[in-house]
Amino acid sequence: MKFCSACGHAVDHLVPPGDHLPRAVCPACETIHYQNPKVIAGCVPVWEGKVLMCRRNIEPRLGLWTFPAGFLEMSETSGQGAARETLEESQAEVDIGGLLAVINVPYVSQIYMIYRGTMRSPHHAITPESSETRLMSEDEIPWDDIAFPTIWHSLKFFFEDRAKGVEDIHTLDLMTRYGRRPEVTTTTPT
Ligand SMILES: [Zn+2]
Known part of the structure; x- marks a missing residue:
């Protein structure tokens, strides 16, 4: 300033x-x-076991895949922000569920708060922010073309939990800037 x-x-x-x-x-x-750091709120929207993914139509990481997430607005809760971003990016209406992950990204002064979401209907569609929206099963997730490491880790948490039949809250500190595809296997602190 x-x-x-x-x-x-x-x-x-x-x-x-x-x-x-x-x-x-x-x-x-x-x-x-x-x-002060900024909060990014997002959710993993689910319909009949599939996850709604969006191909970014905006920079940064144009053309890569994410689930809906964006900067929290003033005077809204993190859950409200996650639902709003989902509507804005994919036209999908979701009921926000439990917290999936809190990820600190201090090198860009950001905190991600990612929720589980249940879609109210199978409706989703492209928006100015998303050139493509698609419901994906786990084996359809384009792990090599995920837009941000925070999104990559959140999806891993989501599918690991589902395989175990649990819904844990995960925390992660991303201390090192690296490419969009982490080469390291991370563990969740308990
Ligand atoms: Zn002044």
Whole structure:
């Protein structure tokens, strides 16, 4: 940030009294502009055992596959955000179920909150954000063409749980930036 969003004056970057990190501080109106991580809410929508996947029609990772997820809006819950994103990206209406995964991605200051979702009907369709939407069984998931490692891990959690007949809440810290297809096998902390 270079300019104060409250008054337009150029900001200084300094550690405010009593704080421990540099902040953008406006010398004119004294506003301190805090920056904090962003929450991405999403869900794994299920219809008759298949998972609804979307091919991204927007950058980044144009053309790669994901389930619906996006930045939480102000004044909505993470579950509401997950349902809204599902509707926006795939036209599918879902009932949000239990939490599947919380994934920290500190190198981009993001926190993913991924829910289980049940589609209210088999309806889904392309949108400005998705060039293709498709219900997939586990063996149809394009593991090599998943848009983000957070999505890849969440899908692994989902199918591992289903194979075991459980619905656990998984947590994962992705500390290293790597390609969209992780080469490492991760375990879920218990
Ligand atoms: Zn100001």
